Amino acid sequence: IEGMISIPMELGLSIDGGKALTVTSDWRPGDLIWRGTVGERRIAAQVRPVLNGLRVAWKGMSVSARAMLPRTAELERLMPEKVAPDTSKMLLCPMPGLVVSIAVAEGQEVKAGETLAVVEAMKMENVLRAERDLTVSKLKAKPGDSLAVDAVIMEFA
Incomplete structure (x- = not known):
């Protein structure tokens, strides 16, 4: 909002129980550059929004920071970390579509770059190729499947 007065902020910052440094800045949410002092040193860092917080980058280092109420932080620590499934031994359909053909058989050894399957999506045929040498262990789809x-189209050994 035009004409807003910027109020400098000052706080004490201690990392892992170390000596507290005074941090001052007149940064406001929405500013892409954070300018201020940490201890006696003038700093300028890039700021980008991330889910529920900010990512601050300075001299090749970056850190995500989130501010929350103490009770929220306490509950956040109890949340299990969601681990993405290992899909390195599977060929996944990259978009909704119709399987036109499967170019391999179970037990077949395939070299990197060879065609595995063809999927039609939006009237275009998409050739799915092996990213590395592998052996097909199980076919999970067949031509005509939507x-x-x-x-999962197929699994690898």
Whole structure:
């Protein structure tokens, strides 16, 4: 908002129980550059929004910071970390589509770059190729199958 007065902020910052440094700044949410002092040193760092916080980058280092009420932080520490499934041994359908053909058989050894399957989506045929040398262990789809995004087409040994 035009004409707003910037109020400098000052706080004490201690990392892992170390000596507290005074941090001062007149940064406001929405500013892309944070300018201020940490201890006696003038700093300028890049600021970008992330989910529920900010990512601050300075001299090749970056850190995500989130401010929350103490009770929220306490509950956040109890939340299990969601680990993404290992899909390195699967060929997933990259978009919703129709399986046109499967170019391999179970037990077949395939070299990097060889065609594994063809999926038609939006009237275009998409050739799915092996990213590395592998052996096909199980076919999970067949020509004519209509697949959703990330549906498993085949598994590798």
